[in-house]
Amino acid sequence: MTNSILLLIQLTRNAYRRASEDVLGMKVKAYMLLQNLREGAMPQAELPGCMHLDANNTVLLLNDLESKGFVERRRDPADRRRHIVAITEAGTKALARADRVMASLEAEVFASLSPEEQATFRDLLARAVAAEPAAV
Amino acid sequence: MTNSILLLIQLTRNAYRRASEDVLGMKVKAYMLLQNLREGAMPQAELPGCMHLDANNTVLLLNDLESKGFVERRRDPADRRRHIVAITEAGTKALARADRVMASLEAEVFASLSPEEQATFRDLLARAVAAEPAAV
DNA sequence: TATTGTTATACTCTATAACTATA
DNA sequence: TATAGTTATAGAGTATAACAATA
Numbered sequence: 001m002t003n004s005i006l007l008l009i010q011l012t013r014n015a016y017r018r019a020s021e022d023v024l025g026m027k028v029k030a031y032m033l034l035q036n037l038r039e040g041a042m043p044q045a046e047l048p049g050c051m052h053l054d055a056n057n058t059v060l061l062l063n064d065l066e067s068k069g070f071v072e073r074r075r076d077p078a079d080r081r082r083h084i085v086a087i088t089e090a091g092t093k094a095l096a097r098a099d100r101v102m103a104s105l106e107a108e109v110f111a112s113l114s115p116e117e118q119a120t121f122r123d124l125l126a127r128a129v130a131a132e133p134a135a136v
Numbered sequence: 137m138t139n140s141i142l143l144l145i146q147l148t149r150n151a152y153r154r155a156s157e158d159v160l161g162m163k164v165k166a167y168m169l170l171q172n173l174r175e176g177a178m179p180q181a182e183l184p185g186c187m188h189l190d191a192n193n194t195v196l197l198l199n200d201l202e203s204k205g206f207v208e209r210r211r212d213p214a215d216r217r218r219h220i221v222a223i224t225e226a227g228t229k230a231l232a233r234a235d236r237v238m239a240s241l242e243a244e245v246f247a248s249l250s251p252e253e254q255a256t257f258r259d260l261l262a263r264a265v266a267a268e269p270a271a272v
Numbered sequence: 273t274a275t276t277g278t279t280a281t282a283c284t285c286t287a288t289a290a291c292t293a294t295a
Numbered sequence: 296t297a298t299a300g301t302t303a304t305a306g307a308g309t310a311t312a313a314c315a316a317t318a
Contacts, residue, residue, distance in 0.1 A: 003235075003242050004254070005151045006168065007261045012148040013188075014268045015141045032142065045276065052149075054310070059278060073277095081276040081317045099139075106139050112267035117260055118140070124249055124257045125143045131248035132150045181299060190287070195301060209300095217294045217299045 015109050023105075024098050029053075030065050031102070034087060034095045037071065041086035044073065070094055151245050159241075160234050165189075166201050167238070170223060170231045173207065177222035180209065206230055 019028050026034070029051075036042065036050045048058050062085065065071045070091030076082035087095065110118045155164050162170070165187075172178065172186045184194050198221065201207040206227030212218035223231065246254045 002171065003238050004258045004261060005155065005238055005242050005245065006171075007258070007265050008144070008148050008151060009164065011261060011265050011268065012144050014265075015144060019141065028145065035138065035142075043276095055277070056279090056311085057309070060308095063278095079276085079318070083277070102139050102141055106141050109141065109268070110264055112263050113260055120256065121260045121264075122140045122143070124253055125140060125147060127248050128246055128257075129143050129147050129150075132147065132245070179299090191300070192288085192302085193286070196285095199301095215295075215299085219300070 011109070015105065018105050018108065019102065024101050025094050026068070026070070026098060027061075027064070029061055030070070031095070031098050033058075033061055033065065034070065034091060034098075037085060037087040037091075038095065041084050043076065044083040044085050047085065065091070068094075147245070151241065154241050154244065155238065160237050161230050162204070162206070162234060163197075163200070165197055166206070167231070167234050169194075169197055169201065170206065170227060170234075173221060173223040173227070174231065177220050179212065180219040180221050183221065201227070204230075 016028065019031075021027050024031060032051060033047065036047060044058065044062065045055075047053070047062075048055055051058075053061070062071060062073065066073060068090075069088055072086050072088055073083040074086065076084050110121065113121060152164065155167075157163050160167060168187060169183065172183060180194065180198070181191075183189070183198075184191055187194075189197070198207060198209065202209060204226075205224055208222050208224055209219040210222065212220050246257065249257060
């Protein structure tokens with residue numbers, strides 16, 4: 001049989017396609033970024049580290065999110081080079097909506113597994129991810 | 137905790153990065169395509185269906201593989217519009233080498249799981265993939 | 273001079289549509 | 296006219312490097 005990595009790639013492509021911007025209300029990466037802001041604002045410079053994005057990409061993603069009104073960038077008064085990035089109320093709502101969409105996509109993608117199997121899968125997956133260096 | 141799809145995306149990105157053209161000897165997609173030819177030649181027109189590629193992309197991939205001498209395209213004498221695509225001896229060798237590389241990447245990516253857990257994970261993953269429509 | 277954020281650029285991927293040759 | 300394959304083209308996505316403002 002084909003190896004796990006190929007299977008992983010296949011399943012992920014499928015999942016990724018389902019999570020289109022139309023259905024999710026934002027790009028998957030934007031969703032990932034917003035998750036980092038859920039607990040509170042953070043300096044823009046820290047976002048790339050969380051997500052394994054480069055600084056450039058972060059700027060482009062933030063431009064997109066800001067144009068939708070989902071985040072705000074504010075100058076840090078203590079160091080005027082820095083931006084503090086915060087999620088807005090609209091962003092919080094969009095994030096909650098995207099959470100629900102992602103949960104239903106998850107149910108679809110893993111429909112062929114029993115709830116116990118899904119839990120097992122998720123647990124093993126989480127452990128494999130935790131052992132890896134961060135990536136988007 | 138974050139949902140399974142996000143975890144899936146993270147792990148896959150990581151795995152995908154490791155499987156660079158340098159280390160694998162070919163692109164991941166080329167590897168997937170060659171796997172379809174392992175058992176024997178097939179008409180070019182059937183490859184997109186196997187891999188969820190469009191016809192255009194298939195041509196580009198085959199150009200790449202042919203320039204490396206890994207596949208051959210032969211006109212079908214019965215219908216001169218058609219190409220029969222076959223793996224060459226060099227392609228078979230490159231495929232075997234890539235198989236070994238993929239196996240070792242798999243071991244790395246899932247190093248934090250026990251062999252039994254890896255087997256469980258692969259089994260669940262294979263079932264989730266099998267239930268989905270085909271994708272590259 | 274170093275750092276934060278931005279812009280510019282280029283390179284790869286992917287998707288669409290037009291074209292050639294065979295049927 | 297329809298089909299198999301190809302080529303051309305444009306649009307994302309991603310990565311690199313140059314640039315401006317501030318420290």
